[in-house]
Amino acid sequence: MGKFKLKCLKCGREYGQEYRLTCENDNAFLRAEYFEKKLVLRNQPGLGRFHSWLPVQEELTTDAGPITYKSEAFARELGLSNLYIGFSGYWPERGAFIKTCSFKELEAHPTMQLLKETGGKAVVLASAGNTGRAFAHVSALTGTDVYIVVPESGASKLWLPEEPTESVHLISMSPGNDYTDAINLAGRIAKLPSMVSEGGARNIARRDGMGTVMLDAALTIGKMPDHYFQAVGSGTGGISVWEAAMRLRADGRFGQKLPKLQLTQNLPFVPMYNAWKEKRREIIPELDMKDAKKQVEETYATVLTNRTPPYGVMGGLYDALTDTDGIMYAITREEALEAKALFESLEGIDILPPSAVATASLLKAVEEGNVGKDETILLNLAGGGYKRLKEDYTLYQIEPVATAKNPDISLDELNI
Numbered sequence: 390m391g392k393f394k395l396k397c398l399k400c401g402r403e404y405g406q407e408y409r410l411t412c413e414n415d416n417a418f419l420r421a422e423y424f425e426k427k428l429v430l431r432n433q434p435g436l437g438r439f440h441s442w443l444p445v446q447e448e449l450t451t452d453a454g455p456i457t458y459k460s461e462a463f464a465r466e467l468g469l470s471n472l473y474i475g476f477s478g479y480w481p482e483r484g485a486f487i488k489t490c491s492f493k494e495l496e497a498h499p500t501m502q503l504l505k506e507t508g509g510k511a512v513v514l515a516s517a518g519n520t521g522r523a524f525a526h527v528s529a530l531t532g533t534d535v536y537i538v539v540p541e542s543g544a545s546k547l548w549l550p551e552e553p554t555e556s557v558h559l560i561s562m563s564p565g566n567d568y569t570d571a572i573n574l575a576g577r578i579a580k581l582p583s584m585v586s587e588g589g590a591r592n593i594a595r596r597d598g599m600g601t602v603m604l605d606a607a608l609t610i611g612k613m614p615d616h617y618f619q620a621v622g623s624g625t626g627g628i629s630v631w632e633a634a635m636r637l638r639a640d641g642r643f644g645q646k647l648p649k650l651q652l653t654q655n656l657p658f659v660p661m662y663n664a665w666k667e668k669r670r671e672i673i674p675e676l677d678m679k680d681a682k683k684q685v686e687e688t689y690a691t692v693l694t695n696r697t698p699p700y701g702v703m704g705g706l707y708d709a710l711t712d713t714d715g716i717m718y719a720i721t722r723e724e725a726l727e728a729k730a731l732f733e734s735l736e737g738i739d740i741l742p743p744s745a746v747a748t749a750s751l752l753k754a755v756e757e758g759n760v761g762k763d764e765t766i767l768l769n770l771a772g773g774g775y776k777r778l779k780e781d782y783t784l785y786q787i788e789p790v791a792t793a794k795n796p797d798i799s800l801d802e803l804n805i
């Protein structure tokens with residue numbers, strides 16, 4: 390007996406339980422429809438708790454999962470009475486055990502499990518750093534092969550809290566290539582026989598894994614928050630919590646109003662901010678990311694630099710922002726660094742650059758009156774605890790098996 394079906398958001402065509410990224414009729418997203426309409430928590434330590442709304446048959450037993458807690462010191466500083474922090478990272482004192490330190494692990498576990506349950510090919514993905522680390526970790530735990538393509542700027546982020554296994558294949562790119570070049574090369578490798586593309590935002594296991602941040606928050610708070618803050622590169626996290634919120638609304642126990650998405654990008658690379666400012670569904674490269682590669686190089690939170698985000702596609706970020714009357718922010722490096730120092734000193738945990746960007750956007754939202762002092766706010770700190778992890782674990786750098794000069798390199802030459 391299955392537990393979900395896939396449905397195309399445009400034509401309504403339905404598919405069974407398979408690892409499918411696209412509809413055969415059109416380009417819109419597919420979405421999982423779960424047969425369990427109410428969230429029934431399972432007795433698992435991490436994200437396996439949310440099995441009802443994860444597209445896998447076997448319950449995930451990992452202790453990695455999102456946590457939510459009510460902020461005191463930082464909330465007081467901002468004058469907020471109901472600020473909740475969603476933390477995806479390593480912070481054992483608060484029950485957070487994501488040892489690759491970002492919410493990308495929430496997507497890696499269900500994706501690898503779904504692949505195993507539906508054919509078991511090797512998975513190929515591009516990463517600016519955090520996603521690759523998460524998939525490499527799950528590969529090291531399960532032995533399933535993964536091929537990870539990273540730009541040079543992401544290579545140093547490819548470490549593991551255990552010794553890398555032979556199942557982890559890292560392909561790094563020469564300087565001058567960015568995250569989008571890595572996406573293009575990964576797309577070509579994924580066409581080889583016995584390989585399958587991870588799929589990015591099109592992968593429902595990725596989205597529903599990331600959506601557990603919203604599920605955990607609603608359970609902790611007792612209802613859905615009024616506002617949701619996150620830094621976005623592709624926007625998949627924003628899409629995911631929107632979808633999770635719609636499931637919670639249908640469940641009926643967590644409120645009927647969808648959280649307002651308040652999402653942020655990091656200057657100078659802010660294409661979705663620019664498009665949303667004009668309420669445009671299309672990103673126009675010449676207007677919204679002029680001189681993109683240079684902008685990407687100058688951006689502090691490099692994982693937020695996706696040149697081809699799923700913004701305008703049906704079911705993508707534009708739809709999520711429209712449906713929740715969302716707001717987007719553009720944050721400078723200095724604002725992010727200031728917010729990071731403030732948060733870390735008050736809350737006692739280190740956070741990654743994208744989380745610093747998200748924190749700065751909350752400061753801005755308070756300043757601009759985009760949240761009420763007593764409204765319920767969820768700040769998704771999607772990465773953190775790296776310094777804390779190093780106190781407990783030895784970290785191992787993953788060595789590349791090949792280096793690509795450019796995304797069009799002959800795959801024979803790569804010899805993978």
Ligand SMILES: Cc1ncc(COP(=O)(O)O)c(C=O)c1O
Nearest residue numbers: 519621622623624625626743772
């Ligand atoms: C910690 C963290 N926050 C935010 C993001 C942005 O996520 P997305 O690309 O899904 O918008 C990333 C992406 O890697 C990340 O690692």
